[in-house]
Amino acid sequence: MTSSDRWLPFVLSVSLVSCVPCKAVWGQTPAPAPPPQTAAAVEDDDAALVPTEPDFALINLPTTLRLPRHKGNFRLTHRFQGNLRAGSFGSQAGSLFGLDTGAAIGFEFRFAVAKHLQAAVYRTNIDKQTQFYAKYDPIAQRNSTPVSVSVLASVEGANNFRRDRSPALGAVISRKVRDAAALYATPMWVHNSSSVGDVRETGFVGLGGRLRVRPSVYVVAEVSPRLGGYAPGDPEYSFAIESRYGGHVFQLNFSNTVGTTFSQIARGGAPGGLYLGFNLARKFY
Helix, strand or coil: CCHHHHHHHHHHHHHHHHHHHHHHHHHCCCCCCCCCCCHHHHHCCCCCCCCCCCCCECCCCECCCCCCCCCEEEEEEEEEEEECCCCCHHHHHHCCCCCCCCEEEEEEEEEEEECCEEEEEEEECHHHEEEEEEEEEEECCCCCCCCEEEEEEEEEEHHHHCEEEEEEEEEEEEEEECCCEEEEEEEEEEECCCCCCCCCEEEEEEEEEEEEEECCEEEEEEEECEEEECCCCECEEEEEEEEEECCEEEEEEEECCCCCCHHHHHHCECCCCCEEEEEEEEEEC
């Protein structure tokens, strides 16, 4: 018997053994792939990033961004009270362009108590104004729906909600343009908007937009002309540059008012006023 003949039975045995598991695997039915998420399910995911709507506010005005059920969001508003249009360039530089002056600071926390229903509380140190409001988001923009719609109700009061209470009702209508921009209209009615003297009312419509100039950088602007009622000062306007990083949004803004609640927006801005400020927001989801 030759050397090759002696190795032949061993080679055949190894080949048969190796083929047995192969045939068993080949004979198995492949596990079905998990069904892909439907387009409707993706669109209804409140936690999904909306590239043109990274925050729950433009600058002072609300947006139509939804909050996932039982999740939260924190927002800080900060407005330096030094008027950038007052005084010479030297005097502005001497006060570090308003940074040495006092500031109007506000804190907000919102929580989704149910699907598409948000509750928020906001307090600013301007007269210790405290605002409670709810926002319901029944309509979201989809292929078959051209706009998103939110409705909101609010009540705020000075001295930690002890006096001069001012309820408000409104809506937010938005239209997103691909992944490049979002446009907003916010009609609002505010009761007791004067906060002093006779009880008065103000109707205004906030108009604004957010333009995405880089994947996580935005230019933002808004204006809130009054439609009727009590309308002192100039209509509130603001513009800003904004950056998103993960769940954080930081915004550097300029406004003609340091007010940030609905009644303060209704009263308008200071004639000839321009104030430096910033917003900082953090999502908890």
